Amino acid sequence: MFSAVSVNTVPCLEELVNLVSDLNVHILMLTDLNFPRNKEETLWKNINPETAAAVKKATLSAFSKKLPVLSVRRWRSSG
């Protein structure tokens, strides 16, 4: 599964992890947005404690469901 995450969708990231964990996929790849025109909505531009906590919670939730998470773009720096 390949999912792009923005400041608008990060609040429902844990819900997305729940959905994905039920689809029999082997791995979840999470990425920040790319393309300059999306810069204002990227996580790296808008990182704050709540966003970082949401990322961490969703990632841990994926691990608890034995769903490996692959960080594709600037994800690790988001928490």
Add this chain to the structure above:
Amino acid sequence: MKANIFLLHGYSGSPIDLLPLEKILSGRFPESEIESIQLPGHGNPQEVPSFNEDLYLKTLADKLGLIADPGRKKIYIGHSTGGTLLLRYFRDSGIVPDLLILIGIPADIDISFLERWSIHSDGGKAISFSSTAKLVSFINRQSKLVFETPFPILILNGEEDELVPPDHAFVWRERLRTSSRIVIIPSGKHHLTVSTAVKFCADTVTRAVEDILSGHEPDDMNAASGIAGIEPELAEFIRISSSSCRHIAGSPGGKRAVGREPELFPVLSTEPVFANIEITTRCNLECAYCIRSGRPHPVKDMDKRTFARILDLFPHAYRITLVGLGEPLLHHNPAGIVAEAVSRGRRVGLVTNGMCLDKEMGQNLLDAGLHSIAFSLDAPDQKTADIVRKGSNLERITDNIRLFTRAAKKRGR
């Protein structure tokens, strides 16, 4: 590693036709011996000699039969009828070349060839009636050549060859059934090596020669085996394309497999081992973050031949991903595209939004040998999906994914 490289011009031509390529090869491989063979009676720019098959084959036997240095690789380059003569010579002599490069060689001659000849020769050199008959007979008799021992063949053809259209290259590939690669040179004419296309042509030739001469080091094999431990398909690819070993070992993954750091130089000595290919520009969604959305986009599918051309341009790209600014499953035959790459030992994956992945599509892709699939999904509910992935139907997508992953699991994938 040194080589003996032989060049053979076409009927009515001369070594001058291949001189630019010969010079480039001499500069690139100074330790190799390079010889351009002149067929008897050729070399007069005003006159076409009468066609003499026996004499030409005897000349080849005299020149090529004597070279028996086992320490050197033998590489042969034939242009036009020169390529056909080489094929015939190898069949008759049983000699197995290390690499044969065929440039613009005719698969057969019909009446339209004669019209094309007059365009090609620009009203200049005319072939006599009896020579035409002998040439036609010779070329058309070679259509059933069979080789006991397969050997690598690189077929080059100018995209705009006025005498031998690119279709002929594909006929030869079907016919020879040996490990052959076709490279169609953009805007190349029949005399590829004396036109502006010579750079592309020479680059392709030198890379192919380099692959034959370089072989691979034990460390390269270790790197490839390391990756094959994770991706077993690679072992089969290396079996088909052993020269790819060096390129795979030089890739970042290959370096890591033997505990080395990837080298990041602006110019690499190895070729790409991964390729992302966009097979369609069509899409059924308008995702908020996609640069495709909101822009006029010409609708186009890549045909199978173009796809095959790309694979041939990247002979070491064992991993192919169908992805880009278009939904690959909207292509008119995605399974056919997958099968084409799989038949060449490539490991094929694709990235899809899942909208069209119904049961039939899924079965077709699995039958075609698809190795991996990535689904793009950014929203856990339809309301969010309507904003970030406009046009998507979350229920349909998740049903399709479940159906597909179950079917794949049943097949052990």
